[in-house]
Amino acid sequence: MTELTIHRTSSAVGAEIHGVNLANLSDAEFNTIQQTFFDNGVIFFRDQTLSPEDHIAFAQRWGEINVNRFFTPVDGHPQIAQVLKEPDQDMNIGGDWHTDHSYDLDPAMGSILYAHDVPDSGGDTLFASMGAAFEALSPDFQTMLEGLTARHSSRHVFGNAGRAAVANGERIGNAELATQDAEHPVVIRHPDSGRKCLYVNPGFTLNIVGWNPDESDNLLSFLYKHAAHPRFATRFNWEVGSLAMWDNRATWHNAINDYQGQRRYMHRITVAGVPLASARTA
Numbered sequence: 124m125t126e127l128t129i130h131r132t133s134s135a136v137g138a139e140i141h142g143v144n145l146a147n148l149s150d151a152e153f154n155t156i157q158q159t160f161f162d163n164g165v166i167f168f169r170d171q172t173l174s175p176e177d178h179i180a181f182a183q184r185w186g187e188i189n190v191n192r193f194f195t196p197v198d199g200h201p202q203i204a205q206v207l208k209e210p211d212q213d214m215n216i217g218g219d220w221h222t223d224h225s226y227d228l229d230p231a232m233g234s235i236l237y238a239h240d241v242p243d244s245g246g247d248t249l250f251a252s253m254g255a256a257f258e259a260l261s262p263d264f265q266t267m268l269e270g271l272t273a274r275h276s277s278r279h280v281f282g283n284a285g286r287a288a289v290a291n292g293e294r295i296g297n298a299e300l301a302t303q304d305a306e307h308p309v310v311i312r313h314p315d316s317g318r319k320c321l322y323v324n325p326g327f328t329l330n331i332v333g334w335n336p337d338e339s340d341n342l343l344s345f346l347y348k349h350a351a352h353p354r355f356a357t358r359f360n361w362e363v364g365s366l367a368m369w370d371n372r373a374t375w376h377n378a379i380n381d382y383q384g385q386r387r388y389m390h391r392i393t394v395a396g397v398p399l400a401s402a403r404t405a
């Protein structure tokens with residue numbers, strides 16, 4: 124029997140877990156995986172053979188599935204979203220720093236992405252730790268951020284006039300459902316680890332509530348530049364059968380669009396989350 128081993132992929136974020144079969148996990152293995160996930164923000168697995176039912180069963184061990192209302196689902200499996208780029212398509216899905224579902228009132232806790240087809244080269248995904256990014260700021264600046272709230276939206280991305288809706292054609296749908304805005308603390312208390320994490324992202328955050336547009340844009344630009352620094356990040360190179368699960372409350376991710384003319388096809392399930400509390404909550 125192979126032993127479960129854990130290899131951290133950078134000091135800030137990410138751990139690769141070997142020696143497990145996600146289609147047949149013991150409770151002890153699942154408990155170790157869960158702790159590794161909360162400790163590292165994103166976990167990676169290789170060489171998994173998962174049917175859609177196996178993928179769904181693994182996701183359900185973490186909580187209820189949040190069915191994404193914009194992505195085209197896998198035939199017969201509405202819980203699984205397709206993350207697809209065909210050789211003749213220019214734009215990919217998720218090709219800038221973001222965290223999934225921050226536009227929801229109860230943002231998704233995690234996303235589980237499983238690789239079916241990968242390009243010969245390119246198509247990696249970057250992940251960044253929003254706990255490490257926050258901790259690297261000076262104490263007075265942290266205190267100021269902890270008192271702020273930001274507004275998030277799906278309208279500019281998945282709505283009728285949205286970038287993704289236009290460029291992604293039939294890969295993205297239900298633009299009429301992109302009405303949801305949500306306000307969350309700029310610094311949250313992570314619901315599971317208790318760590319303070321920066322919770323604004325370039326993909327879905329609109330503005331700092333109560334600040335004028337210049338103030339808000341300048342603060343957000345600073346935070347985005349700071350948090351995207353490579354010292355808070357790790358990079359994952361996909362193979363067929365790789366699976367990554369990331370914590371949407373603790374990380375950002377960015378799917379690099381550097382494989383023009385090649386196909387990349389993944390299945391994604393998002394796991395439901397809870398309302399996010401301010402870092403000032405005990």
Ligand code: SIN
Nearest residue numbers: 206216217248378389
């Ligand atoms: C996503 O943003 O959910 C997709 C990430 C990826 O395709 O690597």
